Amino acid sequence: MTFKVNKINTIEEYLVKDEYDYVYFFVDAQNGVLSIVSNYGSMGYRWEAPGNNFKKFLIELNTDYLMNKLGKRAFNLDGTIKNVKNWIISCRREKNCTKEEARYVWDYVIDEIQQYDIKDEGFFWGIINSNLEYIVKVDENYFEGIEVDCEWSDYDKYFMNHIWKAFVEQLKQELEAEL
Structure with a gap:
């Protein structure tokens, strides 16, 4: 060459x-x-x-x-958690999931995300994917619904x-x- x-x-x-x-x-x-x-x-x-x-x-x-x-832009953990909570609330309002399914994701999946003090979008999606059986019960279209927050x-x-x-x-x- x-x-x-x-x-x-x-x-x-x-x-x-x-x-x-x-x-x-x-x-x-x-x-x-x-x-x-x-x-x-x-x-x-x-x-x-x-x-x-x-x-x-x-x-x-x-x-x-x-x-x-x-x-x-850098991954913003607090903003992303807020977006996940808003997603769960929206899914409940639209009756995409039961109260118990939403509560599980709210209490356990969000707790796991916070526990690791994630600094990276890839790690965030890794936790989401490791809890996929619970996430899809809230909304099968979770990937379009969960918005990652990033900031400068x-x-x-x-x-x-x-x-x-x-x-x-x-x-x-x-x-x-x-x-």
């Missing part, structure tokens, strides 16, 4: 830094690429059609959309609210200087 290697000279580098954090932003405006390397980790994305001005595109990005491209980590929130904003301000200054 033969690979073609091209040296790209169109990449601009930015550094957002304070006394604790450093975040390097590498922007290839010609190819719609954003790469980020920091003391918290690395992430990046390439947009196929960001328009004529990639920096303007980055400035106008919704941070939630951006983070969905760059990272992944504290670092992700800090990145969106502080670091990304500082980077965007620099891009805005550059665009204004070009006018």
Whole structure:
């Protein structure tokens, strides 16, 4: 197999830094690429059609959309348990299960989930699947009914609210200087 290697000279580098954090932003405006390397980790994305001005595109990005491209939300145990309880209540209202079937899942399956202090969606579904004979009595379509709750980590929130904003301000200054 033969690979073609091209040296790209169109990449601009930015550094957002304070006394604790450093975040390097590498922007290839010609190819719609954003790469980020920091003391918290690395992430990046390439947009196929960001328009004529990639920096303007980055400035106008919704941070939630951006983070969905760059990272992944963390599993939220408390929110997921709340969703499981709401699912059970909904199934009882719709008369999908008996009071006893719902009570068993509420008391024992949720207790098992809480006992392990789960940090991972896969582990959560493992417990659900290990209790499947009880779960399906509440609702056979449990997979569509149980909603896993996920949220951005504290670092992700800090990145969106502080670091990304500082980077965007620099891009805005550059665009204004070009006018």
